[in-house]
Amino acid sequence: MKIAISAEGTELTDKMDTRFGRAGGFIIYDTESGKADYIDNKQNLESAQGAGIQSAKTVIDAGAEALITGNVGPKAFTALNSSKIDIYLFNGGTINDAIAAFKDGKLEKSSDANVEGHW
Amino acid sequence: MEIAVASGKGGTGKTTVSLSLATYYRDKGFKVALLDCDVEEPNANLFLNAELTEKVECKILLPKVDDSLCTGCGKCDELCEYSAIVLIKGKPLVLPEMCHSCGGCALICPEKAITEIERAIGVIEKGEKDGIKFAGGRLNIGEVLSPPLIGDVKENYPDADIRILDSPPGTSCPVIESVKHADFLILVAEPTPFGLNDLKLAAGMGEALGLPSAVVINKGGDNDRMIKEFCESVGLPVIESIPDNRTVAEKYSRGDCVSIIRENYSDKLEKITEHIRLSSRGQR
Incomplete structure (x- = not known):
């Protein structure tokens, strides 16, 4: 399966971005092949409103079935939930750390937004 | 004035x-009208103390998609500046609190799959005290889009x-x-x-x-x-x-x-x- 990780950089050794809507980009990691692709999120990073919704769309369109990020707001959650994307919260560490924690079953599924929306 | x-x-x-x-x-x-436009924290009538004799709901329009007509073309998503309607896996998802009620998505939809429905966002309260006419808005809890309600408040007493x-x-x-x-x-x-x-x-x-x-x-x-x-x-x-x-x-x-x-x-x-x-x- 493909998982999306909010990322500060393009490599697996880069740090995770704890923001979702305004993450610098996303690593789409395929757990079967170990292949990783990077999607830039600069456009949403700079958008005035609806960044979480658009980032959710980006992740969904990339074919991810799960997301690992630091924080998710209510509107992004609604959008992700509409596509049944599982959301896992992980704070701090590299993208490799996040993937390892996910594979080891150390991450818990988030059943709700964990931060307030921004207006 | x-x-x-x-x-x-x-x-x-x-x-x-x-x-x-x-x-x-x-x-x-x-002839004076006092219009409380601070609809998120209305306080003018705490001091004026006008008896509120009329309450009117303020409603805004929101898109509703008929899935049986939607072909998933995504024109609504492309149009919406506020991401209030987004195409996710070929289906439009409406995020009501983002919608600014422009009606653009309903206009642009080639299949006429989008209609507009009303949603209440607050109330307008009206009254009068000692010759001062009063109208004020009260935004519903959890709502974030106050300008439409403020616009409705301002429509009162145009002849004052x-x-x-x-x-x-x-x-x-x-x-x-x-x-x-x-x-x-x-x-x-x-x-x-x-x-x-x-x-x-x-x-x-x-x-x-x-x-x-x-x-x-x-x-x-x-x-x-x-x-x-x-x-x-x-x-x-x-x-x-x-x-x-x-x-x-x-x-x-x-x-x-x-x-x-x-x-x-x-x-x-x-x-x-x-x-x-x-x-x-x-x-x-």
Whole structure:
């Protein structure tokens, strides 16, 4: 399966971005092949409103079935939930750390937004 | 004539000045309407105490998608600036709180799969007290989009001689919706560093909107100088300074922010209204 990780950089050794809507980009990691692709999120990073919704769309369109990020707001959650994307919260560490924690079953599924929306 | 009372910073005395002016004009024989545009924290009627005889819901339009007609073309998603309707896996998802009710998605949909439905976002309360007509908005809890409700509040009492708009604090969309068509903008300023900072923002807003504006200092005293220096530097008139006075504050805390100002500072109110009369949009 493909998982999306909010990322500060393009490599697996880069740090995770704890923001979702305004993450610098996303690593789409395929757990079967170990292949990783990077999607830039600069456009949403700079958008005035609806960044979480658009980032959710980006992740969904990339074919991810799960997301690992630091924080998710209510509107992004609604959008992700509409596509049944599982959301896992992980704070701090590299993208490799996040993937390892996910594979080891150390991450818990988030059943709700964990931060307030921004207006 | 429409007089908007705004401030930038909260708590500088917008409602105090609004009510003082309303009673002053009323006493001069004008038909006065007081419109509380601070729909997120309405407080004018806490002081006016008008019996609320009418409540009307404020409704905005929201898209509704008929999935049986939608082909997933995504034109609605492309159009919407606010991501209120997004195409996810070929299906439009509506995020109601993002919607600004422009109706564009319904217009652009080639399959006519989108219709607009109504959604209540707040109420407008109306009443009258001692010859002052009152209307104020009250935004429903959890709602974030106040301008449509403010617009509805402002539709009341168009025939009043004097319409006083008690605006929300800040300089963002709700304030602009409140003040944009006013004939005169009063900025109530407080002589503190915060007050000055936010006055600068509010003065910039007034200028950008092309509104004839002037400043009334409230809780004034020795520090008025900082407000006056700024105003002089940008050519903004300072009409009056209502002194910082403990008795006013005590009265305010008991729900009477007007009588003492009306009694003790009627010369100041006269000067303010005279300035407005000579400088408002209609006069220039």
